[in-house]
Amino acid sequence: GIQVEQSPPDLILQEGANSTLRCNFSDSVNNLQWFHQNPWGQLINLFYIPSGTKQNGRLSATTVATERYSLLYISSSQTTDSGVYFCAVEAVGYSTLTFGKGTMLLVSP
Amino acid sequence: NAGVTQTPKFQVLKTGQSMTLQCAQDMNHEYMSWYRQDPGMGLRLIHYSVGAGITDQGEVPNGYNVSRSTTEDFPLRLLSAAPSQTSVYFCASSSFTSAEQFFGPGTRLTVL
Numbered sequence: 001g002i003q004v005e006q007s008p009p010d011l012i013l014q015e016g017a018n019s020t021l022r023c024n025f026s027d028s029v030n031n032l033q034w035f036h037q038n039p040w041g042q043l044i045n046l047f048y049i050p051s052g053t054k055q056n057g058r059l060s061a062t063t064v065a066t067e068r069y070s071l072l073y074i075s076s077s078q079t080t081d082s083g084v085y086f087c088a089v090e091a092v093g094y095s096t097l098t099f100g101k102g103t104m105l106l107v108s109p
Numbered sequence: 110n111a112g113v114t115q116t117p118k119f120q121v122l123k124t125g126q127s128m129t130l131q132c133a134q135d136m137n138h139e140y141m142s143w144y145r146q147d148p149g150m151g152l153r154l155i156h157y158s159v160g161a162g163i164t165d166q167g168e169v170p171n172g173y174n175v176s177r178s179t180t181e182d183f184p185l186r187l188l189s190a191a192p193s194q195t196s197v198y199f200c201a202s203s204s205f206t207s208a209e210q211f212f213g214p215g216t217r218l219t220v221l
Contacts, residue, residue, distance in 0.1 A: 096157055097142075098154075100151055
């Protein structure tokens with residue numbers, strides 16, 4: 001099946017810093033989503049982005065499908081950004097999402 | 110809109126007991142799925158359904174059964190619980206048109 005690798009596995013930031021999270025995948029995809037799992041365990045959909053660039057406030061994401069990677073940018077980070085960020089992909093010809101192992105982000109005041 | 114709801118939030122079972130985790134959505138989504146989350150493993154797909162009456166296995170289906178008699182409900186059954194099934198279970202749903210997946214709050218299950 002498709003392989004999904006996220007980097008870095010862990011990240012510690014001071015409040016106000018910017019960061020870039022990366023998701024590499026091993027095959028062509030027709031669906032890619034980024035999720036944030038907050039410290040209470042709730043999973044929130046951030047972006048549906050199989051290709052191109054999207055922005056939502058301080059967060060933006062870019063997927064370069066031909067090169068099989070996606071980037072999640074967090075600008076001016078806040079403590080509420082802490083948690084785990086997951087990338088999930090659906091390979092072409094399949095109907096299920098495969099998740100990466102996530103990037104754990106800690107933003108300190 | 111309640112979104113995706115799951116019950117119970119917490120459950121402790123003894124080895125060999127059976128139970129059903131409930132999942133419901135009120136968004137008329139065709140696609141529903143169950144995942145388990147274990148430390149350092151991300152989320153792994155257990156079973157999924159593309160509509161009422163249709164279910165299929167995911168990556169880790171052993172020890173679990175599902176059924177989908179209505180669009181709204183997608184229960185997950187553990188027939189004979191084992192300690193290896195100690196995990197956090199998430200239900201999710203999405204529509205075929207938008208594909209964005211929405212998650213329930215999760216059920217934390219401990220099997221002793």
